[in-house]
Amino acid sequence: MADAQARPLAFITGASSGIGQALAARFHAAGYDLALVARRTAEVEAWATAQALDANRWRVYGADVAVTDSIVAAGAACIAQQGVPDVVIANAGISIGIDTAQRTDLDVMARLLAVNNVGLAATFHPFVAAMAARGSGRLVGIASVSAIRGLPGHGAYCASKAGVVAYCESLRGELRASGVKVVTLLPGYVDTPLTRGNRYPMPFLLAPEAFAERAFRSIEAGSSYRVIPWQMGLVAKLLRLLPNPLFDRLFQGRGRKRREGEQ
Template sequence: MDRCDDAPLVFITGASSGIGQALAARYAAAGWRLALVARRTAEIGRWAAEAGLAADRWRAYGADVSDIDSIVAAGHACLRVQGVPDVVIANAGISVGVDTAERADLDVMARTFATNNTGLAATFQPFIVAMRRRGRGRLVGVASVAAIRGLPGHGAYCASKAAVVAYCESLRGELRGTGVNVVTLLPGYVDTPLTRQNRYPMPFLMTPQAFADRAVRAIEAGDSYRVIPWQMGVVAKLLRLLPNPLFDRLLQGRPRKHRQTGSA
């Protein structure tokens, strides 16, 4: 088992870019060992080399989070090679616009749920027994403020992130008293490849690095639920309080997320 010292270990999915890579950098700077998961492991290797990470401080695991056997195998490989993580962050996710009138978009929705929901649960699954046995650990689900209200044209993503919130809440109750904490993070708008093509205003837009700093503080504090930044949480909750007719009128004509086909 690869344990160069007693440094804590974090397991992060979607680590080849965006939020996942920023979280990896933040934990590396704090002296943690890294278990990094992505389909594109070569990109993780390039990033680690550019960051000057010692070879014994990180490992990359190739996996497709939408494939249960693939991500579960990555988790078991981490357990064999690096040991039981102190923190597992299910960060990998996809965001594509959908139109339910289009048959092809049902496949997009299925893939979104496979990645954002089943993939999240499969990310946690290999570690739960070992964490319970040890009596400590943190499982972190990355949701979104899009979970709070459904946005036109964004039904797959909003529904999947609402499901992340509900799933993590359920898991938190199941693990109560075991020493294993469940943390749910709801990012607002973060400047990543997922958001750069958005055709609508993105208030309180953050860099991935700014999000990672706040996220790690929330994880260390053991927060059960945290919207980042807090200002976006206030906006989202106000939208939740709006009566449906007013909410619908407010979003009428709002540009929609790009569909996979590239059409509006």
């Protein structure tokens, strides 16, 4: 028990694949205990066992981030079983294209916002007061470089990730005097199941492990805002500066993110 109390703890949602798993592996390698959250708990347990992670240093919590009471309960269970985390990473998210002319896509957008925005706030909720009382901790929101400029066919996803940036900025100000850091990470293109179906070029594509290494360093440093890789941040900021007519012309005809059910 003394060893467990001495080790830091990372709470990570979306731990069943992609960025979530890569972050879990990186934090474990750095000596953290893990609280791993996913709907598909069996997959997380199988992955952790296959990676030969120390069985005494991780627990899996089943939760649906789209359901507020579900993810809040997972946070409460983590505190009861493992204590207040040092790092909370709200990584769970979905990425689906929409067409506003289609009625069914409005429901898709509602579900996407429930996961990417409300789910992120609900992930942080159980830990805010406890971290503030302790005077330390890091709350990490995973946004996207897509937050910087809206792209055709990506309306729901871009809106949700812009919302992550704005929400984390607000929360950072609220917690500034508490000792709790709020870190906003904006991944560019990372090779995960979410991106493999994209129908457009993905410059500066990173392996999940490469992203996790850079993200880990940013989280440890308590960076308030970081685009990974930095080259995508530069590209996005340049696009933000383009006059609207030029930007619209440049992206006319670009492949759109797949809508739900599209092959």
